[in-house]
Amino acid sequence: MGFRQATGRRIGTAPPFTMDTRRLFYVLVLFMAAMVVFMWTYTIQINITYTDNVKTSLLQSQNQFIRNQNVSIVNVSKVVDPPRSPKPSRRRRRRQSNSAPKEPQNIFPSPHTNASTNGTKPKYKRLSDEEDWNNLPDFAKSLPDNDPNFKFNWTGLIEFRDLLEREVRSSDLFVMTQRNTPVNSTVRYFVDKSRYVITDELNRKLPKESPFADKRFRNCSIVGSGGILSNSNCGKQIDSARFIIRFNVAPVMPEYRRDIGSRTSLVTCNGDRLREKWRKFRTDYNIHRFMGHLDQYDPDVYIWSQPFTSSTHTNALLQIHDILRIHNKTQRAIYNRPEHQGLARSFWRRQGVYEMNLTSGLLMVTTAIALCDEVYIYGFWPWLVDKNNSTIRYHYAHRGITGGLRNRWHHIDREFEKLTELHHKGLIKLVTGKCQDKE
Ligand SMILES: *[C@@H]1O[C@H](CO)[C@@H](O)[C@H](O)[C@H]1NC(C)=O
Numbered sequence: 001m002g003f004r005q006a007t008g009r010r011i012g013t014a015p016p017f018t019m020d021t022r023r024l025f026y027v028l029v030l031f032m033a034a035m036v037v038f039m040w041t042y043t044i045q046i047n048i049t050y051t052d053n054v055k056t057s058l059l060q061s062q063n064q065f066i067r068n069q070n071v072s073i074v075n076v077s078k079v080v081d082p083p084r085s086p087k088p089s090r091r092r093r094r095r096q097s098n099s100a101p102k103e104p105q106n107i108f109p110s111p112h113t114n115a116s117t118n119g120t121k122p123k124y125k126r127l128s129d130e131e132d133w134n135n136l137p138d139f140a141k142s143l144p145d146n147d148p149n150f151k152f153n154w155t156g157l158i159e160f161r162d163l164l165e166r167e168v169r170s171s172d173l174f175v176m177t178q179r180n181t182p183v184n185s186t187v188r189y190f191v192d193k194s195r196y197v198i199t200d201e202l203n204r205k206l207p208k209e210s211p212f213a214d215k216r217f218r219n220c221s222i223v224g225s226g227g228i229l230s231n232s233n234c235g236k237q238i239d240s241a242r243f244i245i246r247f248n249v250a251p252v253m254p255e256y257r258r259d260i261g262s263r264t265s266l267v268t269c270n271g272d273r274l275r276e277k278w279r280k281f282r283t284d285y286n287i288h289r290f291m292g293h294l295d296q297y298d299p300d301v302y303i304w305s306q307p308f309t310s311s312t313h314t315n316a317l318l319q320i321h322d323i324l325r326i327h328n329k330t331q332r333a334i335y336n337r338p339e340h341q342g343l344a345r346s347f348w349r350r351q352g353v354y355e356m357n358l359t360s361g362l363l364m365v366t367t368a369i370a371l372c373d374e375v376y377i378y379g380f381w382p383w384l385v386d387k388n389n390s391t392i393r394y395h396y397a398h399r400g401i402t403g404g405l406r407n408r409w410h411h412i413d414r415e416f417e418k419l420t421e422l423h424h425k426g427l428i429k430l431v432t433g434k435c436q437d438k439e
Pocket residue numbers: 068069070
């Protein structure tokens with residue numbers, strides 16, 4: 001064949017091979033160099049597999065996958081990413097938050113940057129600021145609007161719920177009760193870790209047992225306040241669920257109801273909002289305005305808040321209970337135990353969602369998975385354009401507010417990426433498109 005002939009000719013025309021000492025020396029040097037390179041790459045390979053194995057087993061012991069190693073919905077290769085091991089980082093964070101609470105926001109590497117950098121840390125790009133559909137990340141673009149073929153994965157859900165219950169303990173910690181918060185016990189503030197001693201007076205404000213202790217709802221709607229809900233026509237579908245969660249006493253006035261529904265089973269209330277809108281109840285006038293605002297919710301709604309996140313809002317939030325009682329309302333104030341936030345944050349960090357502060361949105365999703373068979377999520381969308389490249393508001397009811405996008409404590413786009421992952425696994429259903437009437 002042509003090829004053989006060619007090589008044969010070349011060998012034939014080459015000078016005869018003689019082995020003088022200089023040539024022998026070159027050959028030996030070349031051989032040794034090859035050996036060195038080979039050994040080097042081999043050791044590196046061993047090193048890599050070794051550290052990966054160690055990390056993986058660390059992770060598994062952290063996640064307490066003791067009963068069944070296959071429980072994890074975690075993509076281990078992703079979780080290994082964060083460069084710090086969790087324990088030193090926790091200690092370090094606490095020390096830092098005591099001395100200087102301000103930390104640079106790009107301290108955590110973005111999950112999207114490649115490892116190959118020229119020695120400088122990659123700057124984290126805030127995806128939320130993108131105003132062009134083209135710039136949205138793939139996990140947003142590929143999310144189906146309202147997938148008719150979506151199915152909940154029951155085996156996956158049972159495992160995931162089990163894991164969450166072990167690690168985040170929502171059924172115990174979501175609500176402070178007389179039993180889990182006895183008189184003279186202490187709770188620690190989430191932010192500065194200082195202690196608060198539970199008085200008899202506070203204990204009497206708490207329910208004996210969690211109102212959700214033995215409950216499981218067939219389906220739940222979690223209704224974020226995103227502008228994506230405007231003109232969504234999702235109100236009926238939202239209202240069809242057994243339990244409906246809303247955030248930060250968002251308005252459910254008639255003009256929004258076609259899109260956001262009208263029923264509310266639980267609504268969160270945060271301290272900053274209390275201060276801005278109702279001046280922390282400094283005057284009777286503010287109290288009456290607050291009562292008026294609550295009238296739009298169902299008479300059996302739970303007003304849920306976190307008085308022990310930071311001490312600045314403790315008194316005002318604990319007052320909600322008294323105000324409702326004095327006005328003979330049937331609506332009830334309930335309070336979150338601060339450990340719940342901490343456990344949830346640690347859990348999601350291990351799943352690759354690095355957050356200084358978990359949003360109440362992700363905390364509610366975590367809780368709802370424990371509380372409901374099927375979790376439907378509406379109004380979560382951390383960008384100012386929708387999938388049709390139309391500009392949308394950050395909040396369906398408030399024009400100017402975009403605070404959450406630039407809040408340096410939160411990375412709601414990373415949280416959202418994790419939610420899309422849960423959606424694709426059939427653990428929750430994310431609704432980001434329009435809803436059709438079924439009949
Ligand atoms: C766990 O997964 C491995 C393979 O991924 C499989 O061989 C093993 O049987 C599984 N164990 C259980 C308890 O399902």
